[in-house]
Amino acid sequence: MKTIHIGVLGCGTVGTGVVRMLLERRDLIRRRVGADLVLKAIADIDVDRDRGFPIDRALFTKDARQVVLDPQIDIVVETIGGTTIAKDLILMAIQNGKQVVTANKALLAGEGIQLFAKAWENGIDLGFEASVGGCMPVIKTLRESLVGNAVVSVRGILNGTCNTILSKITDERCSFEEALREAQARGFAEADPTLDIEGIDTAHKLAIIIALAYGTDVRLDDIYVEGISRITPMDIEFAEQFGYRIKLLAICKRVDQAIEARVHPTMIPANNMLSNVNGPLNAVTITGDATGDTLLYGYGAGMMPTASAVLSDLADIARNLMTGAVGRMPTLAFQPDAIQTIPILPIDELVSHYYIRFFAIDRPGVLSKISGILGNHGISLESVHQKGRKSNASVPLVMFTHLAKERDVRVALTEIERLDVVCGHPTLIRIEEPNGH
Amino acid sequence: MKTIHIGVLGCGTVGTGVVRMLLERRDLIRRRVGADLVLKAIADIDVDRDRGFPIDRALFTKDARQVVLDPQIDIVVETIGGTTIAKDLILMAIQNGKQVVTANKALLAGEGIQLFAKAWENGIDLGFEASVGGCMPVIKTLRESLVGNAVVSVRGILNGTCNTILSKITDERCSFEEALREAQARGFAEADPTLDIEGIDTAHKLAIIIALAYGTDVRLDDIYVEGISRITPMDIEFAEQFGYRIKLLAICKRVDQAIEARVHPTMIPANNMLSNVNGPLNAVTITGDATGDTLLYGYGAGMMPTASAVLSDLADIARNLMTGAVGRMPTLAFQPDAIQTIPILPIDELVSHYYIRFFAIDRPGVLSKISGILGNHGISLESVHQKGRKSNASVPLVMFTHLAKERDVRVALTEIERLDVVCGHPTLIRIEEPNGH
Numbered sequence: 001m002k003t004i005h006i007g008v009l010g011c012g013t014v015g016t017g018v019v020r021m022l023l024e025r026r027d028l029i030r031r032r033v034g035a036d037l038v039l040k041a042i043a044d045i046d047v048d049r050d051r052g053f054p055i056d057r058a059l060f061t062k063d064a065r066q067v068v069l070d071p072q073i074d075i076v077v078e079t080i081g082g083t084t085i086a087k088d089l090i091l092m093a094i095q096n097g098k099q100v101v102t103a104n105k106a107l108l109a110g111e112g113i114q115l116f117a118k119a120w121e122n123g124i125d126l127g128f129e130a131s132v133g134g135c136m137p138v139i140k141t142l143r144e145s146l147v148g149n150a151v152v153s154v155r156g157i158l159n160g161t162c163n164t165i166l167s168k169i170t171d172e173r174c175s176f177e178e179a180l181r182e183a184q185a186r187g188f189a190e191a192d193p194t195l196d197i198e199g200i201d202t203a204h205k206l207a208i209i210i211a212l213a214y215g216t217d218v219r220l221d222d223i224y225v226e227g228i229s230r231i232t233p234m235d236i237e238f239a240e241q242f243g244y245r246i247k248l249l250a251i252c253k254r255v256d257q258a259i260e261a262r263v264h265p266t267m268i269p270a271n272n273m274l275s276n277v278n279g280p281l282n283a284v285t286i287t288g289d290a291t292g293d294t295l296l297y298g299y300g301a302g303m304m305p306t307a308s309a310v311l312s313d314l315a316d317i318a319r320n321l322m323t324g325a326v327g328r329m330p331t332l333a334f335q336p337d338a339i340q341t342i343p344i345l346p347i348d349e350l351v352s353h354y355y356i357r358f359f360a361i362d363r364p365g366v367l368s369k370i371s372g373i374l375g376n377h378g379i380s381l382e383s384v385h386q387k388g389r390k391s392n393a394s395v396p397l398v399m400f401t402h403l404a405k406e407r408d409v410r411v412a413l414t415e416i417e418r419l420d421v422v423c424g425h426p427t428l429i430r431i432e433e434p435n436g437h
Numbered sequence: 438m439k440t441i442h443i444g445v446l447g448c449g450t451v452g453t454g455v456v457r458m459l460l461e462r463r464d465l466i467r468r469r470v471g472a473d474l475v476l477k478a479i480a481d482i483d484v485d486r487d488r489g490f491p492i493d494r495a496l497f498t499k500d501a502r503q504v505v506l507d508p509q510i511d512i513v514v515e516t517i518g519g520t521t522i523a524k525d526l527i528l529m530a531i532q533n534g535k536q537v538v539t540a541n542k543a544l545l546a547g548e549g550i551q552l553f554a555k556a557w558e559n560g561i562d563l564g565f566e567a568s569v570g571g572c573m574p575v576i577k578t579l580r581e582s583l584v585g586n587a588v589v590s591v592r593g594i595l596n597g598t599c600n601t602i603l604s605k606i607t608d609e610r611c612s613f614e615e616a617l618r619e620a621q622a623r624g625f626a627e628a629d630p631t632l633d634i635e636g637i638d639t640a641h642k643l644a645i646i647i648a649l650a651y652g653t654d655v656r657l658d659d660i661y662v663e664g665i666s667r668i669t670p671m672d673i674e675f676a677e678q679f680g681y682r683i684k685l686l687a688i689c690k691r692v693d694q695a696i697e698a699r700v701h702p703t704m705i706p707a708n709n710m711l712s713n714v715n716g717p718l719n720a721v722t723i724t725g726d727a728t729g730d731t732l733l734y735g736y737g738a739g740m741m742p743t744a745s746a747v748l749s750d751l752a753d754i755a756r757n758l759m760t761g762a763v764g765r766m767p768t769l770a771f772q773p774d775a776i777q778t779i780p781i782l783p784i785d786e787l788v789s790h791y792y793i794r795f796f797a798i799d800r801p802g803v804l805s806k807i808s809g810i811l812g813n814h815g816i817s818l819e820s821v822h823q824k825g826r827k828s829n830a831s832v833p834l835v836m837f838t839h840l841a842k843e844r845d846v847r848v849a850l851t852e853i854e855r856l857d858v859v860c861g862h863p864t865l866i867r868i869e870e871p872n873g874h
Binding site: 017029135277304 | 462585587733759772
């Protein structure tokens with residue numbers, strides 16, 4: 001039976017999970033893959049910490065380069081994270097003829113195209129299933145299962161921190177700040193939660209999804225990103241009243257000659273499968289032109305779910321090594337010479353249904369003023385709801401638009417905001433698959 | 438660019454979808470796979486029927502053997518169905534060195550092990566992603582994505598006909614017969630619906646899932662199968678009152694040294710993702726010991742979704758042909774020498790929570806008589822609900838049990854049925870993941 005030697009760079013949460021699976025499931029993997037996947041070395045700054053299960057001390061080194069240069073090692077697993085050392089080590093591994101598996105979405109979203117090209121030139125397999133959606137087979141499904149489909153759209157809940165916070169606001173009508181504090185206390189949010197709550201982590205994953213779905217090189221800066229910190233229990237309440245839930249969605253869609261690419265809080269019908277994805281769980285709806293809607297659901301983060309995705313890459317690469325089929329699958333789902341540049345639709349050009357919520361003085365003529373401005377900009381309303389009555393005091397005014405262009409909506413809102421009968425900033429939430437009320 | 442020639446046997450619904458995808462998406466497939474997948478021949482008894490899009494008449498033949506023996510053809514797609522001619526043609530294709538893709542779940546469930554062995558001996562890839570769950574990547578996920586997991590359980594809604602009927606009874610409180618008639622009128626059920634409504638089609642798919650999940654040879658007869666024809670709107674109503682939905686589930690679970698393998702109407706909590714799968718849609722929850730619950734959702738049948746799964750197999754095999762890696766993936770997820778025989782737990786040995794509904798005379802002492810018999814057999818009750826009051830007439834009596842052994846429950850029910858205060862047959866529905874009321 002062929003032996004394949006593996007080196008793990010970085011023994012933090014995910015790396016520890018990978019080490020654990022390789023050590024404890026060697027027999028299961030042997031029975032499935034028909035090869036012996038042997039853990040040869042682990043590089044980490046901290047070689048002494050108890051990882052919760054026995055690891056041979058001799059496997060550890062503080063020198064990651066030693067692992068990358070070890071002539072016996074066939075596959076290098078990069079679970080250090082970040083975009084500096086990790087990148088250098090991956091490039092060094094590729095140049096030394098190692099196959100590579102990484103869970104590093106930030107690196108791939110920013111510099112994936114260059115890394116993938118380098119791997120391809122060197123005849124190296126670069127696996128990254130763990131970079132998007134934890135244990136959900138997002139990469140494999142896009143690249144292999146939907147191979148005969150043109151991808152119509154992908155819509156995903158891809159960040160467990162945001163979903164945990166939004167679920168809590170939804171269930172308990174607490175404030176964003178309170179929900180964030182609790183998520184931090186329970187270990188579902190980092191001390192500095194910016195990457196998660198501002199949607200940046202989700203955008204990283206969306207960039208990778210777009211590359212695979214459309215065979216295009218996408219610049220992270222071209223993705224419109226809006227986080228969840230301005231979501232209030234009031235808007236969640238209104239959403240529910242009209243049959244919606246609010247989720248932070250990553251959305252990409254093919255529209256004519258361009259691609260929509262956006263991350264923002266989104267209203268989706270309560271009976272949509274994505275509406276029932278709560279807490280730290282993730283889900284992705286991939287719509288193919290032959291398959292229609294398909295959905296994957298599962299843990300998008302965490303030690304063992306993410307390690308499970310790394311193992312899936314390791315097994316795939318091991319099978320390629322055994323049959324001399326490295327390079328069998330193009331990294332980005334399309335052959336390198338078929339990668340195109342498809343423009344990303346600027347957010348101003350988006351055509352969508354919108355939920356708009358104002359605070360306006362409850363006085364005759366106010367509604368006609370506001371809807372007049374919207375009408376002047378070509379925005380027609382599906383429905384208008386004034387909540388509560390308070391003569392000459394401000395009350396929430398909720399509007400659902402027909403399809404409208406985002407630029408027009410923004411210009412209209414700026415004008416409306418200037419009215420003295422309107423208080424504070426209006427809230428704007430995009431709607432996917434409107435219920436049509 | 439390498440050209441790979443494909444022959445399609447059977448141009449019915451799925452076959453037509455495959456032909457359509459091969460003809461209309463040749464360029465997309467070329468850009469992804471890096472090979473030219475060329476449709477070389479189509480065998481069907483009916484070579485004249487309009488399939489709704491242009492097909493070169495010269496591709497058609499009435500002689501399937503001609504396709505299977507054509508030395509130019511690399512991959513044979515079997516979409517004839519049934520277990521006689523289809524089997525002979527697949528064997529003939531294997532013997533002639535053709536790679537094979539089939540959507541034939543009945544054949545694979547009954548004789549898969551022999552066919553897989555024959556393919557393996559001959560160094561042939563045999564793809565069958567389309568046999569379970571239409572476009573959902575059930576086979577790929579079990580075989581490749583969860584490669585590092587021991588599979589704890591699989592629970593699936595795998596038959597669109599049954600799910601359409603149950604959804605209709607749930608939504609409209611109509612009878613099973615009425616729901617079936619409507620499904621037939623709308624093309625969601627066959628004129629003879631036995632295979633679907635009696636759970637047999639679902640059992641075929643479960644047999645394939647079990648083989649892949651556990652690396653075991655399972656006999657179809659060992660799977661416990663109960664259809665949906667006895668489900669009444671009353672039981673669906675009670676299920677809802679207690680926070681459940683009723684779905685026809687295929688269930689397999691590892692329990693000690695055996696495997697639970699069963700298909701039956703099942704109560705699941707209304708907030709379970711599977712509860713929200715309605716109409717013709719399918720879904721599968723796969724629980725791995727590293728991943729936890731993961732779910733796949735999508736169209737489990739239909740021309741284009743099923744054809745999409747066939748295309749995924751064709752692309753995988755094409756990649757193997759291009760890199761000389763045929764046989765890269767063991768057909769049953771485990772290496773042939775690692776296939777074991779794991780016993781299937783007889784249904785009598787099942788330990789589960791149960792919903793039991795009687796019609797009993799509303800008279801003092803009746804409840805104590807019934808619960809006394811249950812108690813004598815070691816069955817304790819979580820809750821008892823008498824619905825309505827009608828002195829000395831029969832009213833529904835609903836009970837939820839704690840964990841109990843099926844054999845004991847059956848013996849007790851037989852005894853209870855004999856009581857003169859109990860009318861008709863009691864209804865027994867197994868519960869998955871009880872709400873714990």
